[in-house]
Amino acid sequence: MARKKLETLTEQMYYVLLALSAGPRHGYEIMQVTFQLTGGRVSIGAGTLYALLSRFEEEGYLTLHNVQDRRKYYALTPSGRAVLHEEYRRLRRQVADGAKLLEEEDMA
Amino acid sequence: MKYALGFYPYDAMNYKGGQAYLDRKAAQGWCLRHIYLGSIALLEQAVKPRHFVDLDIRPFLCEEPDQNYLQLCADAGWEHIQTLRGMLLFRTADGADPVPIQSDGRIEWDRYWRKCARKNLFTSLLLLLISTFLVTAVLGLTSGSGWTVTTLAVSNSALLYLLSLTLGLVSILMSFVSVPRYLFRCRRSGQVEMPGRVAWLQDTLFQVYRPLYIFAACVALLEIFGLVGTTAKLEWYGMNGEYTATLDACREYPVVLGTDLGLIPDPTDGRWLEGHRSLLAERLDYRESTGSGEEYHSLTTERYACVNETLARWVFDQRARETRKGAFLWGELDWEPASGLGFEESYTCREGEYLLVRQGCTVALVGCWGVDLTQPEYLSIVHTRLDL
Structure with a gap:
């Protein structure tokens, strides 16, 4: 199974990058921020998060900031921030498109 | 504290089988304490215990487990019990209900395929080739040398070796039948599926094969020195x-x-x-x-x-x-x-x-x-x- 360059982000990927947008964080903080931000709707397992962090690091979307008490702190790179913003715009466009049709349907 | 014993023969290839076994034990109120001698599980009574069996994806198993990863799991509420045959075994504290370690089936399958299944298929193929070569070489070297098959019948170590080799070979052959089917099933669903009973039998045979092989070697030594047989x-x-x-x-x-x-x-x-x-x-x-x-x-x-x-x-x-x-x-x-x-x-x-x-x-x-x-x-x- 060849590894493809990321084109769109899954929900969990999006929230990992989003959690890092405010500054460097370690893995568990990312999990907590995601959980709180989504009101418990999205929760990321430690193994899944670790795999995502490794992949994002390989892709150059984030970088290891420092290690403290066996906890790795990660920070977004400019490239990672660009991907996050692109995904955000894509999601907004999707919501806007949905609004055009579905809100009219709801009103009717 | 009450304790119980169980049998845990599962290998990394069938780690979901191990997960299912521990889930069944957890439903009965048993929490894994440790696995001894590779497959004897010591369980202790606990309140609503939960387990998670994860793949250990170190490139070489002789290296130390990734402490950062274990720390992340610990922060998330998963206590690392031990590392066994390419698996990381975790449990929760009494009553805790953390998010499962793997929360994305596709990522889990991708990792399983790249880090475990491909390697395992290659290793099994290599083992079969080496076994075939060794058996051919031994038969070739011993033919006409006075060594006889009937010698096997009067040596307990030879009988044990024969039994252990048969179990090992059957286990490898079974994996050639069951593993491709299992991987195909996983690939179709896009996640690591529950392995069937054949996988359990195959792992059990392999777990019996190894100690039997060592026991045969000990008996052979005793026979060589004339202490038994x-x-x-x-x-x-x-x-x-x-x-x-x-x-x-x-x-x-x-x-x-x-x-x-x-x-x-x-x-x-x-x-x-x-x-x-x-x-x-x-x-x-x-x-x-x-x-x-x-x-x-x-x-x-x-x-x-x-x-x-x-x-x-x-x-x-x-x-x-x-x-x-x-x-x-x-x-x-x-x-x-x-x-x-x-x-x-x-x-x-x-x-x-x-x-x-x-x-x-x-x-x-x-x-x-x-x-x-x-x-x-x-x-x-x-x-x-x-x-x-």
Whole structure:
């Protein structure tokens, strides 16, 4: 199974990058921020998060900031921030498109 | 605190089977404490325990586990119990309900395929090739060297080796049947699926194979040093001062001696008697050289006392095949069926100098140069001396 360059982000990927947008964080903080931000709707397992962090690091979307008490702190790179913003715009466009049709349907 | 024991044979390839086993135990209120000797699970009573079996994806298992990863799991509420055969075993504290370690089935499958399944398929293929090469090499080296398959029947270590190798081979062959089907199923669903019962059986066989192999090696060492399996060891050569194989000592065993056949003993005669026993059979091996010049005789008795007639029939046929191919000290024996000698099955060759007979559970190969053992007076001695 060849590894493809990321084109769109899954929900969990999006929230990992989003959690890092405010500054460097370690893995568990990312999990907590995601959980709180989504009101418990999205929760990321430690193994899944670790795999995502490794992949994002390989892709150059984030970088290891420092290690403290066996906890790795990660920070977004400019490239990672660009991907996050692109995904955000894509999601907004999707919501806007949905609004055009579905809100009219709801009103009717 | 109450404890219980369980059996955990699962390998990294079937780690979801291990997960299911621990889930069943958790539902009964048991939490994993540790796995000893590779597969004996010690469980303790707990309140709503939860487990997670994760793949250990270190490139080389001799390296230290990734402490950052274990710390992240610990922060998330998963206590690392131990690392076993490429798996990381976790449990929660009493009543805790953390997010499962793997929360994305696709990522989990991708990781399983890249880090575990591909490697496992390659390793299994390599193991099969190496095993085939080793078996071929051993058979090639031993053919015509005097080493015989019937030797296996009288050695407990050889029987154990045979059993362990069979289990190992069956396990590998089973994996070739079950693993591609399992991987296809996972690929179709896009996540690591629950393996079937065949995977459990395959892992169990492999878990039994390894300790059995080690046990066989220990028994082999004991046998080499004569601490187990040896029932007799008497030696007497002309140059040897330790005269243990005296006529009287040898007469205690069911073998045909030169004096039984009317040959006159001489102080320069050589005698040697060795006995080995396994769970299936006991073998006595007697050699005697007596006389000199025209009157030189070489005597042989191989006697197998088997646990049942089926095995005795196999030993009889096998020994006939082996000695025809030259697996005998004095060259190839071209056996001809011989009837009317008073045995259930019998062969003879070299004008009656050699006899291969089976009577009930006993098989014997008797030979004496220059003596026609098919003569009634000698047959009667063979019958009596070999206790047939």
